[in-house]
Amino acid sequence: MKIPVLRNILSANDAIARRNRERLEEHGILAINIMSSPGAGKTSLILQTINHFKSKARVAVIEGDVASQIDADKVSQQGAPVVQINTDGGCHLEANMTASALDNLPLEQMDLLLIENVGNLICPAGFALGEDKKVTLLSTPEGDDKPYKYPTIFVESDVVLVNKIDLLPYLDFNLEAFKKAVTGLNDKVKILQVSCKTGEGLEAWFSWVEREIGKKKKRHR
Amino acid sequence: MHELSITQSIMSIALEQASAAKANRITKINVTIGELTGIVDECVQFYFDELSKGTLAAEAKLTFDRPPTRLQCRNCSRIFSPNDLCWTCPDCQSQKVEIISGRECYVSSIEVD
Numbered sequence: 001m002k003i004p005v006l007r008n009i010l011s012a013n014d015a016i017a018r019r020n021r022e023r024l025e026e027h028g029i030l031a032i033n034i035m036s037s038p039g040a041g042k043t044s045l046i047l048q049t050i051n052h053f054k055s056k057a058r059v060a061v062i063e064g065d066v067a068s069q070i071d072a073d074k075v076s077q078q079g080a081p082v083v084q085i086n087t088d089g090g091c092h093l094e095a096n097m098t099a100s101a102l103d104n105l106p107l108e109q110m111d112l113l114l115i116e117n118v119g120n121l122i123c124p125a126g127f128a129l130g131e132d133k134k135v136t137l138l139s140t141p142e143g144d145d146k147p148y149k150y151p152t153i154f155v156e157s158d159v160v161l162v163n164k165i166d167l168l169p170y171l172d173f174n175l176e177a178f179k180k181a182v183t184g185l186n187d188k189v190k191i192l193q194v195s196c197k198t199g200e201g202l203e204a205w206f207s208w209v210e211r212e213i214g215k216k217k218k219r220h221r
Numbered sequence: 222m223h224e225l226s227i228t229q230s231i232m233s234i235a236l237e238q239a240s241a242a243k244a245n246r247i248t249k250i251n252v253t254i255g256e257l258t259g260i261v262d263e264c265v266q267f268y269f270d271e272l273s274k275g276t277l278a279a280e281a282k283l284t285f286d287r288p289p290t291r292l293q294c295r296n297c298s299r300i301f302s303p304n305d306l307c308w309t310c311p312d313c314q315s316q317k318v319e320i321i322s323g324r325e326c327y328v329s330s331i332e333v334d
Contacts, residue, residue, distance in 0.1 A: 003238055005328045009230045009252070091223055122259045123223035126326070148306045152257055155320060184308065184316035187295070 013127055016095035020130025023102060024113065028220030030213045031113040033129050035153060036137035038119030041163040043071045044196035045137060045205075046114050050078045052206050057111040057213055062101045064093040064118045071116065081105055092123040098130055111213055121146065125153040133212060139164040140171050144178035147185055154182050159190045159208065166195040224264035227326075231265070231283075232272050234328045239277050244333030247281040251330045255288045257323035262287075281331075290323035 060081040063072045072084035083101040117124040136157040194201035296315035
């Protein structure tokens with residue numbers, strides 16, 4: 001006997017992600033899922049963001065890594081509450097991991113939750129965590145052809161940050177070609193050029209985050 | 222590694238449907254996984270062989286339908302298949318495209334006794 005099913009394979013993950021979102025919504029917390037390849041600058045962006053918002057907003061972090069505590073220790077030194085998730089070989093975060101991390105964060109004392117996904121341009125894009133916004137970092141040494149090789153992550157992103165722009169003079173990265181490819185796939189995306197090392201361009205990122213925190217608070221009231 | 226969680230989800234969907242139908246065993250699980258998902262059939266099969274042991278799905282055959290990537294030009298509406306590194310519309314050369322196929326990821330049906 002044949003039974004038609006037509007059920008999304010990720011529906012169980014999506015259901016937990018919805019619950020996470022409701023939980024964050026109750027507290028008016030803006031959650032941002034930060035994705036990129038390993039070494040593109042996710043942790044540096046998070047450290048810069050914590051530092052900037054120190055006196056403006058209460059920031060907490062979920063650190064996703066295959067192994068180690070290194071990133072969580074760096075975040076902790078900045079004074080932000082942090083939960084490290086080790087996926088033990090898993091290549092992305094899933095909604096259930098995020099749910100247990102939320103159990104260990106002071107939700108009533110948070111305005112912004114930054115979720116650092118496992119370094120990978122493929123599967124993080126397919127697994128919702130309960131975030132409000134998805135942000136992808138692409139660093140200039142990785143090359144401008146990445147939107148064609150990993151289209152899904154660029155289709156899913158609300159913001160794409162081109163990081164390490166201080167290296168542009170030394171590389172063949174074609175910024176215009178990259179932007180054209182990304183906006184071709186996703187006409188609503190915001191593309192910002194930054195250097196988390198020199199701080200160049202980060203003001204635009206901070207303003208975007210600040211506006212989004214404001215919108216979230218407004219909806220919450 | 223994401224094939225492990227994908228396979229666990231396929232298994233739980235299939236087992237849930239089979240027990241709802243009061244089936245004795247699952248003979249076939251048909252899944253549709255688009256080319257752009259990056260999911261590898263052989264990996265899913267590998268995990269499935271392990272995870273299905275001792276369940277209603279132990280002898281089930283997994284079949285994969287793999288829809289290829291199809292794009293629609295947002296400028297002239299032409300539907301086309303992209304080349305590896307060229308996502309440009311062959312008619313009007315626009316790079317503004319919509320992915321209309323290739324991201325599917327669902328269990329389409331199961332067959333049971």
